[in-house]
Amino acid sequence: MMKAFEKRSLLLGLYFCSAMVAGAPHAMAQTGSFGQPTPDRNQSTRALVEELNVLLEKGEKDRLIDPWFLRDIRQVIGRYDRPWSEVLLSDDFSARGPLPDAPWKVTAGEFLIDWRHGLRSVIEGTSAPQSAPSGTQDTDEKDVAKALLGALLQGALQGDQSSNQASDTQQRTAGQATFAAVQAALPISNAFAIDVTISLRPLANGVEDGFELGPYQGANASSGYRLSYVAQDRSLQLLKISSRGVATIDTARLAAGLTDEQTHQVTWTRDRDGAMTIRIDGQDAIAVTDRSFRDPFDGFAVLNRGGDFAVRDVTIAGVTD
Structure with missing residues (x-):
């Protein structure tokens, strides 16, 4: 059985990362032409999304989090995960x-x-x-x-x-x-x-x-x-x-x-x-x-x-x- 502190650590990590992603609309409000985020903002958001995905994969693999919660978090990430950089x-x-x-x-x-x-x-x-x-x-x-x-x-x-x-x-x-x-x-x-x-x-x-x-x-x-x-x-x-x-x-x-x-x-x-x-x-x-x-x-x-x-x-x- 997984230790309780490991589960709490994962949840805290997801919480803080999700909070940062939720603040991304304000960060992305300062955009270049045609609504494209500036390179620095884009790279920071991308790095944050990748870190969140790593945490989610661990939670899913070790069954640390309710699958419905995992689904909701993935939907939030999907709103800000923009791999279309070119x-x-x-x-x-x-x-x-x-x-x-x-x-x-x-x-x-x-x-x-x-x-x-x-x-x-x-x-x-x-x-x-x-x-x-x-x-x-x-x-x-x-x-x-x-x-x-x-x-x-x-x-x-x-x-x-x-x-x-x-x-x-x-x-x-x-x-x-x-x-x-x-x-x-x-x-x-x-x-x-x-x-x-x-x-x-x-x-x-x-x-x-x-x-x-x-x-x-x-x-x-x-x-x-x-x-x-x-x-x-x-x-x-x-x-x-x-x-x-x-x-x-x-x-x-x-x-x-x-x-x-x-x-x-x-x-x-x-x-x-x-x-x-x-x-x-x-x-x-x-x-x-x-x-x-x-x-x-x-x-x-x-x-x-x-x-x-x-x-x-x-x-x-x-x-x-």
């Missing part, structure tokens, strides 16, 4: 415009630099799909809609000029674009941290469909993860797009919609084990583990399905293996 992309869209600087490339519709709002796209409205794409066996209306959105995204994000021309022709109805897409081709590690500041403004006709964004694989951006926001029911959907089609990983409904002309912070993290957390304005929205994609990603894509949508800034960080 900044892969950081852009506040301050280019003189009208088009964004490389590596961004507009592949469908219009995404233009707006000095007030960032990278902006205005789609006045879209028509509802009448039927599912050929070959789909989905009967549920929402599944059909998601499959169509996935098909639109795959068609929108073609890399060569001929594909761009075909996509641009197909996406227009009565001379009006029905969606817009932009992508940044750059290597993104399988574990990543994505911070995006977005805004949505209501249109006069009241049509705001929503947006999609996420990392992709392949030169044609035909597979990867997509975070989809549906303005009509204020829902977030984490989608997986692959050669097999579009699948829903998890969903969440926001208490308040994003179409309020205010900026909103989307924070999306994925660790080496495939555990993903998506937060909206600091509040947890989706937490799920998915290991469908094990290789690095080839870029980041943004899609406006309908509405006045803007990306104020983007920061993508990764890990070094």
Whole structure:
């Protein structure tokens, strides 16, 4: 039987380390550009997290602490454990415009630099799909809609000029674009941290469909993860797009919609084990583990399905293996 003083020592160590981690938000309040902690703060927090993990491993191995308490402590640590130390992309869209600087490339519709709002796209409205794409066996209306959105995204994000021309022709109805897409081709590690500041403004006709964004694989951006926001029911959907089609990983409904002309912070993290957390304005929205994609990603894509949508800034960080 373990001695009582050993258990008390472990608990005291966890208590003081947890207290220090709990104070990390104040320590991390002094940040560099795009909300990234300064190097010294980042290294100190990382060292503290590693020390906590060592204590937790000992407690779990020797069965010194209740497993529910261990779980709660790990959840707290997870909020501050940021192994994504390598900044892969950081852009506040301050280019003189009208088009964004490389590596961004507009592949469908219009995404233009707006000095007030960032990278902006205005789609006045879209028509509802009448039927599912050929070959789909989905009967549920929402599944059909998601499959169509996935098909639109795959068609929108073609890399060569001929594909761009075909996509641009197909996406227009009565001379009006029905969606817009932009992508940044750059290597993104399988574990990543994505911070995006977005805004949505209501249109006069009241049509705001929503947006999609996420990392992709392949030169044609035909597979990867997509975070989809549906303005009509204020829902977030984490989608997986692959050669097999579009699948829903998890969903969440926001208490308040994003179409309020205010900026909103989307924070999306994925660790080496495939555990993903998506937060909206600091509040947890989706937490799920998915290991469908094990290789690095080839870029980041943004899609406006309908509405006045803007990306104020983007920061993508990764890990070094």
